[in-house]
Amino acid sequence: MKLQQSTRYAIAAVIELASRPNEQVRAQELAETYRISQNHLVRILYALTKANIVSSARGPGGGFMFCGSAKRLTLYDIISLFEANWPNEEHRNLRADNELTQELSRVLHEVDRITWATLRSVTVQTIINNARRASATHPKSKILSQLS
Amino acid sequence: MIWRENGRNIMKARKANRIIGLSDDRVRPNEGGERHDVTIANATPDDLAEIIDLDARITGFARADFWDELFRRRDTSDTLCVLVATGAGKIVGYALGEVRSWPVRAPPCGWLYAIGVDERYRLQKCGSTLMTELISRFKQSGVGVIRTVINMDDHLLMSFLRSFGMAAGPFVELEMNFPTNE
Numbered sequence: 001m002k003l004q005q006s007t008r009y010a011i012a013a014v015i016e017l018a019s020r021p022n023e024q025v026r027a028q029e030l031a032e033t034y035r036i037s038q039n040h041l042v043r044i045l046y047a048l049t050k051a052n053i054v055s056s057a058r059g060p061g062g063g064f065m066f067c068g069s070a071k072r073l074t075l076y077d078i079i080s081l082f083e084a085n086w087p088n089e090e091h092r093n094l095r096a097d098n099e100l101t102q103e104l105s106r107v108l109h110e111v112d113r114i115t116w117a118t119l120r121s122v123t124v125q126t127i128i129n130n131a132r133r134a135s136a137t138h139p140k141s142k143i144l145s146q147l148s
Numbered sequence: 149m150i151w152r153e154n155g156r157n158i159m160k161a162r163k164a165n166r167i168i169g170l171s172d173d174r175v176r177p178n179e180g181g182e183r184h185d186v187t188i189a190n191a192t193p194d195d196l197a198e199i200i201d202l203d204a205r206i207t208g209f210a211r212a213d214f215w216d217e218l219f220r221r222r223d224t225s226d227t228l229c230v231l232v233a234t235g236a237g238k239i240v241g242y243a244l245g246e247v248r249s250w251p252v253r254a255p256p257c258g259w260l261y262a263i264g265v266d267e268r269y270r271l272q273k274c275g276s277t278l279m280t281e282l283i284s285r286f287k288q289s290g291v292g293v294i295r296t297v298i299n300m301d302d303h304l305l306m307s308f309l310r311s312f313g314m315a316a317g318p319f320v321e322l323e324m325n326f327p328t329n330e
Binding site: 071074113114117118120121122123125126129130133 | 300301303306307310311313316
């Protein structure tokens, strides 16, 4: 699945902010964490603010804070916010005027359905919880020691 | 609710229940509702009628034969587990699972056949408690994997199961329509 850079940054920002509830996080810190352009990130954060997923506060101690419902907000919701004309079924552009293109279209639609169902069922909270479970099962130090 | 603005999709908070980015099919009826105490136990034959009724209300179709057969089979099976959640003297949730092998090259695992909670008892950890107890029973039976097959469009149930850490496994369900001889 190919997502725009903005979409991927938006997902990362939302998950990071949601994992730190009631905390104002500066855009600079987020940009440094994910090694991305701060200007680009701020534009994304303001789009998320407009969608009532993130709130912003100016001044010292200000920053961005997750204000949505992590248990309800899905990856599908975030992606459809940033990807123009999404979800689009590219295979619909195929001219289904013979059996071969019709069958190809059917297979591509099958792939799309699985993708959408997966994205609709994964909430921000699920990602955070699963990451914490994985971290508890395989602590970083353990993973690092295995790699070294 | 999602609407378009300046060529972009922008999500609008549902003012009624302050749910953000929630598709209509994921609205939960008991949002902000009162809390109820529930207890989890093995189902008894006396529970059968209530389970069938609750299952029909949740799934939208009655399947008395399915439950009858399961209860009969449970009498001779050590690995079939039917759990019920009871609140205020009524059955408000159920979970059905079994440890069994499968006609593919895989060791026995715990199968989740069905799980459901009365709308009024959702968002109160009732489903989570049923699921946790079922997994505990599977663990006691010596298996370390739980599997299920669900409708791809049942986003609510899929979200619930994913919140437990369930994800796509190594198998995929395939099917085909064919004409019958009738």
